[in-house]
Each structure stands twice: as structure tokens, then as C-alpha cells.
Amino acid sequence: MTQTEDAFLVSLGTALPGDPVDNAQLAKTLGVSEEWIELFIGTKTRHFARDFATGEVRWNLADLAASAGERAMAAAGLDPSGIDFVVMGTATPDTLMPATVNHVTDLLGLDQIPTYQLQSGCAGAVQALDLARTLVTSTGATGLVIGGDVCSKHLDLRRDLASAAPSELVNYVLFGDGAGAAVLGPEPVGEAVALRRVLNRVTGLGRKPGQVIEWFGVADRDSDKQAINEDYKAIEESVPVMAGEILWELLGELGWSPEELNYLLPPQLSGVMTARIVADLDLPTAVEVSCVAETGNNGNALPFLQTERLLQQMASGQKALAVAVESSKWIKAGFALEKL
Incomplete structure (x- = not known):
């Protein structure tokens, strides 16, 4: 080992x-x-x-x-x-x-x-x-x-x-x-980008889910329940706030100042929501890296699609921070990258 x-x-x-x-x-x-x-x-x-x-x-x-x-x-x-x-x-x-x-x-x-x-x-x-x-x-x-x-x-x-x-x-x-x-x-080869920190924490104790995806079996496949239910108002209210909390927590853990951040990978809910979140975070020196307006919200593919765009521009010594919020039971997530 x-x-x-x-x-x-x-x-x-x-x-x-x-x-x-x-x-x-x-x-x-x-x-x-x-x-x-x-x-x-x-x-x-x-x-x-x-x-x-x-x-x-x-x-x-x-x-x-x-x-x-x-x-x-x-x-x-x-x-x-x-x-x-x-x-x-x-x-x-x-x-x-x-x-x-x-x-x-x-x-x-x-x-x-x-x-x-x-x-x-x-x-x-x-x-x-x-x-x-x-x-x-x-x-x-x-x-x-x-x-x-x-x-x-x-x-x-x-x-x-x-x-x-x-x-x-x-x-x-x-x-x-x-x-x-x-x-x-374990070695800085290829893209040679260090994964400096990962945040992953459920914060939905006592809260109603913001999104539900049903799984229908034989007994309820003819149910009239919605397959996907989205509480978009709750998401609009909560995600920008949670995104800010994630950003500042990661910066604090890393000891990075906002001015040191070269790139921001914001939550990719929709084109309108992402634009609002970026405006609220107010990081004028960090370049936004987004893809949702072209790809749609494709869930767990999004951080990789964003990072692919990031790697096309990231130079040695630069730092990036990704923020992700899951509304199903309110999970705070994010990660920090540094190009060697």
C-alpha cells in the first residue's frame, strides 16, 4: 500500500x-x-x-x-x-x-x-x-x-x-x-491537475425534497404519480444561498482568497439559474466555466463537461473551484483543482 x-x-x-x-x-x-x-x-x-x-x-x-x-x-x-x-x-x-x-x-x-x-x-x-x-x-x-x-x-x-x-x-x-x-x-502526469479538496455533505435534515424521481415497479407502474417532480421555487430560493456557503467553506478550508481563484465552475441547473448564481457569488476575477445552456442539465455528467472546458484554458499555477448543489435531499458538494 x-x-x-x-x-x-x-x-x-x-x-x-x-x-x-x-x-x-x-x-x-x-x-x-x-x-x-x-x-x-x-x-x-x-x-x-x-x-x-x-x-x-x-x-x-x-x-x-x-x-x-x-x-x-x-x-x-x-x-x-x-x-x-x-x-x-x-x-x-x-x-x-x-x-x-x-x-x-x-x-x-x-x-x-x-x-x-x-x-x-x-x-x-x-x-x-x-x-x-x-x-x-x-x-x-x-x-x-x-x-x-x-x-x-x-x-x-x-x-x-x-x-x-x-x-x-x-x-x-x-x-x-x-x-x-x-x-x-497518484502522480502529476497527463493534465497534471491536483484535486486539492472535495466537499460532500447532506444538509437536508427535516427538509422536504426539492426533487423526486419515482421508480415504478410491477405493483405501481400504472400509477398516476409523476415520474419526476421538481419543486422549482424551493430550488430557486435555496440553491443560490447554498452555492455561496459551499464557495466560502471551500475557500476557507484551502486558505485561498477569492482573488486567487482563476476559474469558477458554478452549479449547472439551467442557463437562467446559473447566471443568477454567478452574479450572486460576485467573483469578478474568476472566469465562469459553464456548459448547461448548450448541453442541458445532464446531471452527473455536468462536472466533467465543465472540467473538460476548464482544461482547455487552465494554465500552470491556476486554481479552480467547482460548486454543485443537489436539491433531492439538499446536498452541498464541490471540489478544488490546481494546475501544476
């Missing part, structure tokens, strides 16, 4: 399914106002794992996660023998059993290694990084960290939404599908 002080981001890969679907296509199919989507959500395009016209499933989560993992491994110059463990965060596994992470390892040719699947929403990718960082620093292993979601499988793209409740309608325009992956190791 080899212990190390830090874990390092060696490489990264992402996967988005199909062509982007813009607001005009979405509005026409769903029978909603294009202007409402643009003003209320502020997201311009998103990607779906299902054919938008026919509803046919073209990719599942394992397909997207394996594609992202393959790209991350190739960028690191690693074959399957170079990966010691896999950690995956998702809110939308393909099946309850087997765990989707094990389908992913099969597609990647990985075997005889530990695998972990964490069931969580927007914080799941950060939780996966947290566990992977612990494994790397305590054992010296090299691991593959994956985050992804296929949200569209919970939505009926062919139903009449004229009478849909706002808590249901918002999900049809907010979410997209995708996956991301990173190779995390």
Missing part, C-alpha cells in the same frame, strides 16, 4: 448523445412556448439518448459512460490493465441490478477490479470523486471516475402537456443526457 498526499486528474473524456435539440424543436414537439423556454430556463440546446422524433432509445447510460471512459483512458494512454478501480455516480441507472457500473466495466474490457456505484443526483459525480480521491491517496491506485445520467427515459416525449403541472413540465425543457469520466491517479 502506497499513501500519497494528493490525487491528480490525469485525463478526461465526455460523451453526449446525438445532435443537439434546440428550443424550436422542443417547443413544437411538446406544444409549449419557445419564448417561455428561453426566458424561464435559458437553455438553448440539449442532447437526448432517445430519438426525439420517434422516442426510440438509441443509447443507454452504460453506452454513454463507456464512451466517456474509453476517451479518458485513451487520453491517459492507458489500457484496461492500467485501471485499478471504477467509481460511478448516477441518478438514473439502466437497471437496479446489475449495477450499471459493471456493464460499463464489461464494455471497457475491465475485470477483476473493485467497482462502486453511487446513487445520487447532481452531487453524485462529486461523491464519486470523493471516494476515488480517498482510494488514490490511501493506496496509490489509479482509478476511473464516471458520472452520467439519461434523464429522458423518465419523460414521455409524445404526451400532450397542455394540462401538465409546472412541476412536471419544467423537466421536459430542463434536462438532457450525457456522461463524463476522468482518470485519477
Whole structure:
């Protein structure tokens, strides 16, 4: 067993399914106002794992996660023998059993290694990084960290939404599908970005969930319950406040001043919400790194999609901080990166 002080981001890969679907296509199919989507959500395009016209499933989560993992491994110059463990965060596994992470390892040719699947929403990718960082620093292993979601499988793209409740309608325009992956190791090679800190804490004691995704079985599959329920008002009120708390807690733990921060990766709820959060955080010297307006809210893929954009601009000595808030049971999450 080899212990190390830090874990390092060696490489990264992402996967988005199909062509982007813009607001005009979405509005026409769903029978909603294009202007409402643009003003209320502020997201311009998103990607779906299902054919938008026919509803046919073209990719599942394992397909997207394996594609992202393959790209991350190739960028690191690693074959399957170079990966010691896999950690995956998702809110939308393909099946309850087997765990989707094990389908992913099969597609990647990985075997005889530990695998972990964490069931969580927007914080799941950060939780996966947290566990992977612990494994790397305590054992010296090299691991593959994956985050992804296929949200569209919970939505009926062919139903009449004229009478849909706002808590249901918002999900049809907010979410997209995708996956991301990173190779995390004990040495500053490849991208040579140190993962300096990870924050992962549930804070929802006694609070009503801000988002619920139902899982229907044989007994209740004909239920009239909404598959996804979003308390958007509670999210609008709570997420900006929690984002500020996460930011200042991480800066305090790291001993970084706001002026030292070169990049901010804010929560990626929607184009409108993200813009509001960035304005509230008021970090004039930190460059915002966002993707949600182009990709949609694709859950656990988002931190990887943001980090991919970050790596294209990050220079030696620069620092970045990512903030993620999960509204399902109110989880504070985030991580800090420093380019060597």
C-alpha cells in the first residue's frame, strides 16, 4: 500500500448523445412556448439518448459512460490493465441490478477490479470523486471516475402537456443526457491537475425534497404519480444561498482568497439559474466555466463537461473551484483543482 498526499486528474473524456435539440424543436414537439423556454430556463440546446422524433432509445447510460471512459483512458494512454478501480455516480441507472457500473466495466474490457456505484443526483459525480480521491491517496491506485445520467427515459416525449403541472413540465425543457469520466491517479502526469479538496455533505435534515424521481415497479407502474417532480421555487430560493456557503467553506478550508481563484465552475441547473448564481457569488476575477445552456442539465455528467472546458484554458499555477448543489435531499458538494 502506497499513501500519497494528493490525487491528480490525469485525463478526461465526455460523451453526449446525438445532435443537439434546440428550443424550436422542443417547443413544437411538446406544444409549449419557445419564448417561455428561453426566458424561464435559458437553455438553448440539449442532447437526448432517445430519438426525439420517434422516442426510440438509441443509447443507454452504460453506452454513454463507456464512451466517456474509453476517451479518458485513451487520453491517459492507458489500457484496461492500467485501471485499478471504477467509481460511478448516477441518478438514473439502466437497471437496479446489475449495477450499471459493471456493464460499463464489461464494455471497457475491465475485470477483476473493485467497482462502486453511487446513487445520487447532481452531487453524485462529486461523491464519486470523493471516494476515488480517498482510494488514490490511501493506496496509490489509479482509478476511473464516471458520472452520467439519461434523464429522458423518465419523460414521455409524445404526451400532450397542455394540462401538465409546472412541476412536471419544467423537466421536459430542463434536462438532457450525457456522461463524463476522468482518470485519477497518484502522480502529476497527463493534465497534471491536483484535486486539492472535495466537499460532500447532506444538509437536508427535516427538509422536504426539492426533487423526486419515482421508480415504478410491477405493483405501481400504472400509477398516476409523476415520474419526476421538481419543486422549482424551493430550488430557486435555496440553491443560490447554498452555492455561496459551499464557495466560502471551500475557500476557507484551502486558505485561498477569492482573488486567487482563476476559474469558477458554478452549479449547472439551467442557463437562467446559473447566471443568477454567478452574479450572486460576485467573483469578478474568476472566469465562469459553464456548459448547461448548450448541453442541458445532464446531471452527473455536468462536472466533467465543465472540467473538460476548464482544461482547455487552465494554465500552470491556476486554481479552480467547482460548486454543485443537489436539491433531492439538499446536498452541498464541490471540489478544488490546481494546475501544476
